[in-house]
Amino acid sequence: MxxxxxxxxxxxxxxxxxxxxxxxxxxxxxxxxxxxxxxxxxxxxxxxxxxxxxxxxxxxxxxxxxxxxxxxxxxxxxxxxxxxxxxxxxxxxxxxxxxxxxxxxxxxxxxxxxxxxxxxxxxxxxxxxxxxxxxxxxxxxxxxxxxxxxxxxxxxxxxxxxxxxxxxxxxxxxxxxxxxxxxxxxxxxxxLTNRQLVSQLEALFESFITLINNAIDEKSPYTGGHCQRVPTLTMMLAEAVNDTT
Structure with a gap:
């Protein structure tokens, strides 16, 4: 028993x-x-x-x-x-x-x-x-x-x-x-296979977004670098708000 x-x-x-x-x-x-x-x-x-x-x-x-x-x-x-x-x-x-x-x-x-x-x-x-x-x-x-x-x-x-x-x-x-x-x-x-597939999909999505960003930036000399600058400026704003007492 x-x-x-x-x-x-x-x-x-x-x-x-x-x-x-x-x-x-x-x-x-x-x-x-x-x-x-x-x-x-x-x-x-x-x-x-x-x-x-x-x-x-x-x-x-x-x-x-x-x-x-x-x-x-x-x-x-x-x-x-x-x-x-x-x-x-x-x-x-x-x-x-x-x-x-x-x-x-x-x-x-x-x-x-x-x-x-x-x-x-x-x-x-x-x-x-x-x-x-x-x-x-x-x-x-x-x-x-x-x-x-x-x-x-x-x-x-x-x-x-x-x-x-x-x-x-x-x-x-x-x-x-x-x-x-x-x-x-x-x-x-x-x-484990499912987790690896999810990680690969996340990486693919990130690469896809980066590709779109680069295409937008290169389309016009006036907007070049916009997609790189916006995340940096957003993080600077968020950090500034976080540091404010």
């Missing part, structure tokens, strides 16, 4: 998260909400959110969190992530299938690993080096692709170390964890 109640609560959390993501306007805050929500509903100790870069050939680190050792990088933390992006292809052009996040993105599939140190077929040397530096023990991994409405991968959500909420013991991510993470990744990809 306890497990059923926990699953029901997590489904309710997932619904609330979906609503919160659709209302978030800031992309950095949106990315952070996605990762924190995924960690919460899967009881993960750590996680990383990657986004594909402009070329579509790399996964760029956006947010990193590991609660038990106090790591918070990217997002609103103010700490820049210094790790280089993960290449999706090797120098020779072959797909980079040895890195689990790259494998997930290239194959558009979820990867659930019980123990990174015993996993075959993936290169976890970077994970082992991180563990050696920090004293951490990275065990279970759940890596989920984030795909937009066109089926294109726009990011990867990776969760680390499923922690039993009662005993605190690190275990394996369950099938329900996987399904919840995949559902969240799908909602998050839609929310």
């Amino acid at each position: 306890d497990k059923f109640d926990d699953l029901l609560r997590r489904f309710e959390d997932l619904n609330e998260i979906g609503a919160a993501l659709s209302n978030e306007r800031n992309i950095e805050a949106l990315l952070e909400k996605i990762l924190l929500a995924a960690k919460a509903i899967t009881h993960a100790d750590g996680g990383t959110l990657y986004r594909t870069d402009e070329s579509g050939e790399h996964l760029r680190f956006e947010i990193m969190r590991t609660d038990s050792i106090g790591i918070a990088m990217g997002g609103t933390s103010g700490k820049r992530i210094v790790f280089p992006p993960l290449p999706l292809h090797l120098p020779g052009g072959q797909p980079n299938l040895s890195m689990v996040a790259a494998y997930c993105a290239l194959n558009r599939c979820t990867v659930n690993i019980a123990d990174a140190y015993a996993a075959e077929g993936f290169d976890f040397s970077g994970t082992r080096a991180f563990d050696a530096r920090t004293g951490y023990r990275s065990t279970s991994f759940l890596t989920v692709p984030m795909m937009n409405h066109e089926g294109r991968v726009i990011g990867v959500l990776q969760l680390i170390n499923a922690v039993d909420p009662v005993s605190g013991v690190v275990g394996v991510f369950s099938d329900s964890d996987r399904r919840l993470a995949e559902s969240l990744a799908s909602q998050a990809a839609i929310a």
Whole structure:
């Protein structure tokens, strides 16, 4: 019954998260909400959110969190992530299938690993080096692709170390964890795509207004510069009113 109640609560959390993501306007805050929500509903100790870069050939680190050792990088933390992006292809052009996040993105599939140190077929040397530096023990991994409405991968959500909420013991991510993470990744990809489209429309509108302004200014030597001067004069007037006591 306890497990059923926990699953029901997590489904309710997932619904609330979906609503919160659709209302978030800031992309950095949106990315952070996605990762924190995924960690919460899967009881993960750590996680990383990657986004594909402009070329579509790399996964760029956006947010990193590991609660038990106090790591918070990217997002609103103010700490820049210094790790280089993960290449999706090797120098020779072959797909980079040895890195689990790259494998997930290239194959558009979820990867659930019980123990990174015993996993075959993936290169976890970077994970082992991180563990050696920090004293951490990275065990279970759940890596989920984030795909937009066109089926294109726009990011990867990776969760680390499923922690039993009662005993605190690190275990394996369950099938329900996987399904919840995949559902969240799908909602998050839609929310992120919508936010990017809105930002692009805003930029397009600004460019359109600037183009009209320039056309008006260049039409006549008598009105040249008018559209540039009016906003400046308006701001000067507003600042003067604000400074008046």
